[in-house]
Amino acid sequence: MTLFFSGIAASGVKAAESFQEPLSGSYLGQMFFGLAVVIALIFILSFAVKRYGQVGPASAVPFKVLTSLALSQRERLVLVQIGEQQVVLGVAPGHVSQIMALEEPLITEQHTANVSAGSVLAADWLGRLTSKKTEAASS
Numbered sequence: 001m002t003l004f005f006s007g008i009a010a011s012g013v014k015a016a017e018s019f020q021e022p023l024s025g026s027y028l029g030q031m032f033f034g035l036a037v038v039i040a041l042i043f044i045l046s047f048a049v050k051r052y053g054q055v056g057p058a059s060a061v062p063f064k065v066l067t068s069l070a071l072s073q074r075e076r077l078v079l080v081q082i083g084e085q086q087v088v089l090g091v092a093p094g095h096v097s098q099i100m101a102l103e104e105p106l107i108t109e110q111h112t113a114n115v116s117a118g119s120v121l122a123a124d125w126l127g128r129l130t131s132k133k134t135e136a137a138s139s
Helices: 002-018 025-052 109-114 118-138
Strands: 063-070 076-082 085-092 095-102
16 A cells, blocks of 8 residues: 555645646646647648649539629529530529520630630620520510
């Protein structure tokens, strides 16, 4: 039993010897160095995620938002390409609905490469979409 208490007493002496004053220079230096390492890791990891994307399974279907058009402050029309098919979606807060699936693409890869301004592109495809609807209605 005395051997047990002598072991506890010896460990207490070791703990007292390794105690550092919280405001000592070496302790503050260690603390700020550790803080700098953690902050540097946060910046390095955030850069890596932005640069290389998030790690995880990639989608097998190529999905791309071609353009969008604001109808009001909260509603939008969005032209999306999923694989080879283009779809027009209506997007509102808390709700997404398919307006129509296009049989032939409104916007080709050549067209998106030639047009740099998104608003011109959106106005162009909306004009072509409405002209096709009026042609279909008059037929």
